[in-house]
């Protein structure tokens with residue numbers, strides 16, 4: 544299935560807010576929440592995408608020709624590529640009635656695993672969202688990363704039990720989620736966590752723990768102090784606080800602060816294999832891509848996901864070859880023009 548066909552199909556069934564644009568750049572959906580947009584003016588999703596486009600590639604083909612290898616190691620598992628499907632929860636609320644979270648994850652999780660990557664799954668105010676996400680992961684040998692919201696410690700403990708039962712190989716927490724408009728003033732409450740509380744949560748997890756929603760070197764250092772195995776440099780696609788910088792803008796300083804000491808993922812507006820290359824050249828170990836995987840599921844189910852992964856993988860390999868990087872380790876910051 545061609546990716547253009549996937550996008551075209553998605554337009555027929557993806558609900559009222561997402562328009563399944565050719566380029567998912569945050570402009571048309573701007574501030575639709577519910578929906579896939581961003582908070583406030585909605586300009587941060589647009590900025591996330593735009594700032595990757597300002598980073599350009601330094602092509603250099605004077606080198607020995609070798610086979611391009613994109614394999615990526617994470618917590619004892621080997622993946623085909625250094626990109627993953629990012630967590631998206633409550634799909635009915637944001638993308639209309641076509642899929643429940645269970646149906647969405649039952650397509651996404653195996654489709655990613657079959658394409659050699661893994662899916663992060665989302666969480667929601669409805670308790671059922673995490674139950675269904677972890678069930679999808681357990682059906683597929685634990686090949687997924689559930690992402691738990693920063694609820695009160697009692698609720699986190701209950702959700703961690705679901706995570707452990709699923710056999711997931713790692714778990715994440717979107718520590719920035721309290722900024723989501725539909726998560727405010729709720730019971731159970733969600734909100735900030737101190738380093739001490741995070742230490743407790745990391746211990747509760749018992750499996751590798753990633754903290755998602757890191758936007759400053761200071762926060763990255765606190766995450767390190769809490770003992771996490773990795774961070775996701777993310778502003779939640781602009782959905783938790785308007786007027787933050789883009790992730791491409793803050794990534795280099797965060798890499799300088801904690802690079803090499805933990806895994807660094809980044810997300811927000813990464814749309815092509817060329818963008819993946821740029822993120823790795825700026826020092827990320829791997830990336831998450833969230834909204835376009837939703838379009839891929841709505842537009843072609845498992846085949847749509849396979850088509851999107853194949854497209855991004857091919858673009859990444861092409862870019863690596865054109866810059867003389869034949870393995871992920873060979874991608875260097877002098878291969879981009881800033």
Ligand SMILES: Cc1cc2nc3c(=O)[nH]c(=O)nc-3n(C[C@H](O)[C@H](O)[C@H](O)COP(=O)(O)O)c2cc1C
Pocket residue numbers: 578579580591629630631632633637664665666667690716717755777778779780781782810811812813831832833834835
């Ligand atoms: C509709 C929607 C739901 C989301 N749900 C979650 C979630 O449950 N947990 C989470 O950590 N991030 C969630 N995110 C944020 C994404 O994982 C990601 O950080 C953000 O969209 C930026 O990546 P992108 O530009 O590739 O979409 C959601 C994003 C959208 C658009």
